[in-house]
Amino acid sequence: xxxxxxxxxxxxxxxxxxxxxxxxxxxxxxxxxxxxxxxxxxxxxxxxxxxxxxxxxxxxxxxxxxxxxxxxxxxxxxxxxxxxxxxxxxxxxxxxxxxxxxxxxxxxxxxxxxxxxxxxxxxxxxxxxxxxxxxxxxxxxxxxxxxxxxxxxxxxxxxxxxxxxxxxxxxxxxxxxxxxxxxxxxxxxxxxxxxxxxxxxxxx
Numbered sequence: 001x002x003x004x005x006x007x008x009x010x011x012x013x014x015x016x017x018x019x020x021x022x023x024x025x026x027x028x029x030x031x032x033x034x035x036x037x038x039x040x041x042x043x044x045x046x047x048x049x050x051x052x053x054x055x056x057x058x059x060x061x062x063x064x065x066x067x068x069x070x071x072x073x074x075x076x077x078x079x080x081x082x083x084x085x086x087x088x089x090x091x092x093x094x095x096x097x098x099x100x101x102x103x104x105x106x107x108x109x110x111x112x113x114x115x116x117x118x119x120x121x122x123x124x125x126x127x128x129x130x131x132x133x134x135x136x137x138x139x140x141x142x143x144x145x146x147x148x149x150x151x152x153x154x155x156x157x158x159x160x161x162x163x164x165x166x167x168x169x170x171x172x173x174x175x176x177x178x179x180x181x182x183x184x185x186x187x188x189x190x191x192x193x194x195x196x197x198x199x200x201x202x203x204x
Contacts, residue, residue, distance in 0.1 A: 018056050020046040022070050025063050030108035034064055071109060072131035073102050074138065081142045088151060088203075089195050095139065096167050096191045103171045110171070136160050154202045166194040 012020075024046035028037045039060050043053045057063040080098050084091040103110065136157075143156040152159070170190055174183040182190055 014056070017046075017048060017052065021048065021053055021056060021063070022067055025067050026071065026109065029064065029067070029112050033112055039063070068109065068113075068131045071106060072135060074131065074134040077102070077135060078138050081138055084142065088146060089192075089199060091142075092163070092195045092198070093191060095142065096163070096195065097188075099135075099164060099167045100171065100187055100191060103168060107171070136164065139164060152202050159198070159202055163194070163198055166198075167191070170194070 021042065025037070025042045028042045028045055031037075032041075037060075039050055039053055042063070043050045046053070053063070057066055077095070077098060081095060084094060139160040140156045143152065143159055146152045147154070147156055170183070170187070173180070174187070174190075177183055182193070
């Protein structure tokens with residue numbers, strides 16, 4: 001559980017206040033789901049009043065979207081991908097390993113996103129996908145030069161979706177099917193297997 005129950009300070013910067021609200025929202029939603037979480041409880045956990053929460057985020061739905069965007073680590077992934085120009089399999093392993101650890105750290109958010117999917121209205125659901133789209137775009141940018149050079153072949157969007165989908169399903173599957181040989185050999189072995197399967201299909 002994220003510990004956001006700190007004594008309120010007399011003066012906080014807007015950035016500190018925003019961070020406290022985001023962390024509090026993540027904690028409350030993890031316990032109660034998107035529908036059950038209230039802005040009053042989130043504000044209480046953050047040590048602010050509801051007026052402050054609404055001043056920063058406007059609506060509960062906007063706050064939920066901001067939580068997903070804040071914790072998705074797109075900037076960190078971009079930094080990792082930007083320096084990868086070596087062996088393709090090893091570069092994919094580096095990206096895959098980053099995503100695997102990132103998704104593991106976001107397990108609470110994944111759970112409430114799947115369980116409360118029916119909560120999202122059409123417009124909100126589209127907005128909530130922005131972090132995933134941003135992550136996908138970073139991976140596509142990594143793949144495009146490899147495809148242009150002939151090292152890989154195919155649609156970069158489909159390749160990115162397939163690989164990231166395998167990593168996502170690994171995070172879900174290793175808990176549900178812990179005794180499976182695919183998950184029982186550890187994350188690194190499974191990730192290298194996914195990369196082998198991918199490259200056998202798309203290497204130029």
